[in-house]
Amino acid sequence: MRIKRNHDVAIKDRPVTAQRRLLLDILRKANSHLDAKELYQRAIERDRHISLATVYRNLRLFKEMGLVDEIRLDDVHCYYEIKHPAEHYHLVCTACGQVIEFESPLIAKLVSEVEHNCGFHTSKAVLHLEGYCNRCKNSIG
Amino acid sequence: MRIKRNHDVAIKDRPVTAQRRLLLDILRKANSHLDAKELYQRAIERDRHISLATVYRNLRLFKEMGLVDEIRLDDVHCYYEIKHPAEHYHLVCTACGQVIEFESPLIAKLVSEVEHNCGFHTSKAVLHLEGYCNRCKNSIG
DNA sequence: ATAGGTGCAAATGGTTTGCGAAAAC
C-alpha cells in the first residue's frame, strides 16, 4: 500500500495495512457505537477475507494508541467509537437500545469532589445511565 | 433444613436451601466485593460439594430478588455485594486493586439534570472511577 | 407429591492466541 489517506497518520510507528485503513474508515463514518461483530460484518462487505481476529487485534491496537474509546454499555460486549475531542458519556435506552451521548460539568465537579474527599487520583470515569429514552418512556409507559 | 436463620426471610417464596444460606452468609460477612469464583472458593471450604453452577444460579437469583448488587468493575468479571441501604459507588485503584465506596449528592443532581435536558428516565446509574488510591498515588508516583 | 434446586459435564459466546504464509517497511 502506497497512497496515504487522512487517517494513515493516526497509525504512527505501525505498518499501515489495508485492513487497518478499512476498519478506521468504518469507525469514522459510523455515527453509532459499534461492537466488534458489527464492525466485522461491515468490514467483510468491503473485504471478503478480513477475519474477526484482525478486527479484535486492531481494536485493541487503536485503543492502546488512543484512537478509539472502548465502552462497556452492557454485560455482553464492548462498543467502540472514534475518540471524540470532547469528553462525553452515554444514556442507554433499555427498551429500544438507542445510545445517546451527553456531557455535563457536574461530572468534573463530582470527580474533583471525590478526589478531594478520598485522596484518590482519577484516571478514568466509567459512567452511563440506563433507562428509557423520551420516546419509549412515553409510548411504553 | 428446618432451623430458620436471620436471612432466611430474605429468600421469600423460594426454597431455603443449605447452599443459599451458606452463600448469603459469606456475602454478608465479606467486607469486600466478591466475584463468583472467590465466593465459590470460600463456599467450598464449608461445603465440599457445592458447585460453581449453583453459585452462579444463586447470584442471579439474589440479584433478581434485589438482595445483592452486581457491579462490573473491570472487563473480566462481575463483583457481588449485599445490597446496601444507602446508594453508593466505587473507586477502583488500578495499582493495588483496592475498592473504595463513596457517595455524593452530585450524582442525584447529575441524573436529574440529564433527565431534564434529555427527556430520559433513569432506572440505573453505572458509575465508578478508576485511578490511584491515596497510598498508591504517593508511593508509586 | 411436586415444584424447584443441585451437581456434573458439556455448551455457549465474546475474545485471545499459536502458527505458517503474506505484506509493509
Added chain:
DNA sequence: GTTTTCGCAAACCATTTGCACCTAT
C-alpha cells in the same frame, strides 16, 4: 531482508444450560 500483520483454527475463560437426581415445601 527483517519486522509486523494476517487468516485460520484452536484455545480461553466467565457464565449458562441439559439432565438425572435430590430436597424443601
